[in-house]
Amino acid sequence: AQSVSQHNHHVILSEAASLELGCNYSYGGTVNLFWYVQYPGQHLQLLLKYFSGDPLVKGIKGFEAEFIKSKFSFNLRKPSVQWSDTAEYFCAVTGGSNYKLTFGKGTLLTVNP
Amino acid sequence: DTAVSQTPKYLVTQMGNDKSIKCEQNLGHDTMYWYKQDSKKFLKIMFSYNNKELIINETVPNRFSPKSPDKAHLNLHINSLELGDSAVYFCASSATGDQPQHFGDGTRLSIL
Numbered sequence: 001a002q003s004v005s006q007h008n009h010h011v012i013l014s015e016a017a018s019l020e021l022g023c024n025y026s027y028g029g030t031v032n033l034f035w036y037v038q039y040p041g042q043h044l045q046l047l048l049k050y051f052s053g054d055p056l057v058k059g060i061k062g063f064e065a066e067f068i069k070s071k072f073s074f075n076l077r078k079p080s081v082q083w084s085d086t087a088e089y090f091c092a093v094t095g096g097s098n099y100k101l102t103f104g105k106g107t108l109l110t111v112n113p
Numbered sequence: 114d115t116a117v118s119q120t121p122k123y124l125v126t127q128m129g130n131d132k133s134i135k136c137e138q139n140l141g142h143d144t145m146y147w148y149k150q151d152s153k154k155f156l157k158i159m160f161s162y163n164n165k166e167l168i169i170n171e172t173v174p175n176r177f178s179p180k181s182p183d184k185a186h187l188n189l190h191i192n193s194l195e196l197g198d199s200a201v202y203f204c205a206s207s208a209t210g211d212q213p214q215h216f217g218d219g220t221r222l223s224i225l
Contacts, residue, residue, distance in 0.1 A: 032211050038154075043203065043216040051211075088154055098167055099210030101146075103156040 001028035002095050006104035013081055014112050021076040021107050023091030031095040032042075033074040035065055038088040038106075050074065061085070083113045117142050119204045119217035126194060127225050133190045133222045136204030144168075145187035146205040146214065147179060156203070162187055163210060191222075199224045 007022035035047040048059025055067040065076045073090060091104040091105065119136045126132055138145065146169075159177045167179070176192045184214035187204060201221050205214040214220040 034213060043218045044205075044214075045158075045194075045216070046213045049213055090156065094211055098156060099144075100161070101214060106154045106156075108154075 001101070002031070002102045004091050004093050004095055004102050004104035006089075006091055006107050008107045009105070010108045010110070012110045012112065015083055016080050017111075019076070019078040019081050019085075019109070021069070021089055021091075021109070023074045023076065023104060024072050025074065025091075025093045025102075027093060027095040029095050033067060034092040034094075035059065035063070035074075035076050036090045036092060036103075038090065040087065044090065046077070054108075064096050081109070081111045083111050085109060086111045094103060117204055117215050117217040118205055119202075119220055120162070121220060122218060123221050123223075125223045125225065128194055130194050131192045132189070132194060133188055133220070134157065134202055134204075134222075135188045136217060137186050138204075138206040138215070139185065140208075140215060141185075142206040142208050142215075143184055144207045144210050145181065145184070146207075147187065147189050148203040150201040150203060150219070154182055160187075160189075161210070168210070181210060185200070194222075194224050196224050198222060 004025045007091045033050040036044040038044045050057045050067045088106045090106045117138045139208040144163045146161045162181045165181045178190045181187045201219045203219045207214045
């Protein structure tokens with residue numbers, strides 16, 4: 001069975017600081033990897049995804065993530081955060097024949113102005 | 114032109130009641146899902162349907178019964194509601210099972 005762990009429960013940054021949110025997964029086969037964002041009181045939105053090819057993927061709003069297969073990691077980065085990035089961030093993975101999407105427990109990012 | 118819409122947005126009811134949440138997507142997707150998000154924001158899949166056929170059924174009490182009349186709709190019926198059912202329920206859809214999922218706005222269910 002696949003699982004996802006996100007190392008940080010709550011990250012607090014000041015505006016313009018750089019961001020890296022950790023995500024590790026466990027699954028023996030081929031995976032598709034995603035980062036979703038949930039702004040306060042809203043639904044989940046896709047930030048970026050990795051299926052294959054270049055392990056460095058760029059998403060919306062200046063976010064990027066790097067897939068490192070040897071480390072089973074898919075960390076999310078942004079060079080300079082803004083107050084509007086305050087949200088809950090979820091790493092997720094699908095694998096196997098039923099394509100079940102498994103989420104990590106989420107990381108709450110608070111950006112102080 | 115909402116892509117994934119679910120109703121109602123809020124549902125407040127008493128223990129023991131039966132309630133339904135409806136979900137519709139206008140994206141032409143083949144696969145639809147129900148997720149439960151608890152008070153700690155943890156998201157867990159409950160069910161997944163592909164072209165009206167159940168393909169994922171996680172360990173969910175059988176008080177929860179999904180129904181997919183067609184591939185654009187996936188409704189969730191809950192019998193004999195319990196306090197622990199209080200959560201936000203999200204519907205989602207994707208073109209195929211491995212593609213990114215589009216989420217509805219959620220239904221906040223509160224059991225008194």
